[in-house]
Amino acid sequence: MRTAHTVLVIGSGPAGLSCAAELHARGIDATVVERGGQIGAAWSGRYDALRFNTCRRNSALPGAPFPRHFGQFPTRDQYVDYLQTYAGRHHVAVEFGVDVQRLDPVPEGGWGVTTNAGLRKARHVVVATGIFNQPALPDWAAGDRFAGRVVHAAQYRNADPFYGERVLVAGAGSSGLEIAYELSRSGCREVLLAVRTPPNILLREVGGLPFDLPMPLFLRLPARLVDKMLLVVQRGIIGDLSDFGFSKPPEGPIAGLKRRGAGTAIVDRQVIDAIRDRSLRVVAAVDRLQSDGAVLADGTTVRVDTVVAATGYRTGLDAMVSHLGVLEQRGMPRDGRGGEVLPGLRFVGYVYRPGLTRFVGTLARRVADDIAAQLAAPSRVIAEGRDLARVVPQAPDGCSHRAWRRSP
DSSP: OOEEEEEEEEOOSHHHHHHHHHHHHTTOOEEEEESSSSTTHHHHTSOTTOBOSSOGGGTSBTTBOOOGGGOSSOBHHHHHHHHHHHHHHTTOOEEESOOEEEEEEOTTSSEEEEETTEEEEEEEEEEOOOSSOEEOOOGGGOSSOOSSEEEEGGGOOOSGGGTTOEEEEEOOSHHHHHHHHHHHTTTOSEEEEEESSOOEEEESEETTEETTTTHHHHTTSOHHHHHHHHHHHHHHHTOOOGGGTOOOOSSOHHHHHHHHSOSEEEEOHHHHHHHHTTSSEEEEOEEEEETTEEEETTSOEEEOSEEEEOOOEEOOOHHHHGGGTOBOGGGOBSOOEEEEEETTEEEESOOOOSSHHHHHHHHHHHHHHHHHHHHTOHHHHHHHHHHHHHHSOBOTTSOBOSOOOOOO
8 A cells, every 4th residue: 555544535625625624623634635636626617607506604614604705605716715715724735636546445444545646545534526526418418410519517617619609508407597598698699498307496586685594494394395385486586487498397496406406496587587588598308419409309400509418417436436335326325424334434425405515514523523433442443344354355456346245
């Protein structure tokens, strides 16, 4: 093993940084590795106009409020600066350009960590690479039949490269709606929004106040009750958009969030106005692409120069840990709130909920307490490591290449 760590934290977003900060506060050495070139690299690469969907009060890490001059909804650049300031204040050092490729238990306890820069060992590993880690493209985006270009929303920065083009944005989440709106106001010849599953649409602000202020309470109440109330609010503020291409959503905002992490688009009033004045035209979902455009689910065809796929993200955890049997459907870990899924292995921040930055900060405290308690009793860690190694066959290099199974 080239490098040994007490705790290795993978990812320099809010979950990774807050876990490292809480561990440092307890006198525990924690190393953060980031595959990108800066803190919060995943955020820094998103589109220029990106803003938070939740207000600064519900979105900051515990003990580290956003500055008031950020406004109600921090921007992308403000947030990256905030994370960098947080890391500096808490003396969290980050190693950049380190891509973790695989985790395997080792016989003496702890984990072997395969990276692009060689093999490391850690007594504890905290995976915090985020839910939105790997762009997800649908099957229709594959192949080369389309003569134009297909870009994922992760590659979109601003509307400048698309001036004068006909653009189809596929996906009606917050990002899809915001990107489509920006394109519709930036000299594109035509902008179409392809909608497969109609979202619940809510405004960032209502009457000058952030709409999400009561969200912590909403998440504690029964989803059916909250969704019924939000539907009334939605009808009163947004109105009926069925004549403009949006049919009734299949489920309420909170139910959709808890079940599949989607179903609600948070936007500004201007986006609704663009839909109503048809400068942003809603069409059916994309069925397939052809040389000059797209064939839609209702059989119509549209000619476009570019398709922007705002089709979501995957966790990207499969290559790293799928052989350990710790992932559920959609690549989510069995426990994304920091509980130990295997001895010495935790995942933090893999939860669908608004105000995720604030929430992962509270999880980080629990994770740090748990790790501190285990390090104070090292005999337990060694014993569990031997038990784990006993049931996981080892490859010649000492790293497991099979799924972990608990002995009866």
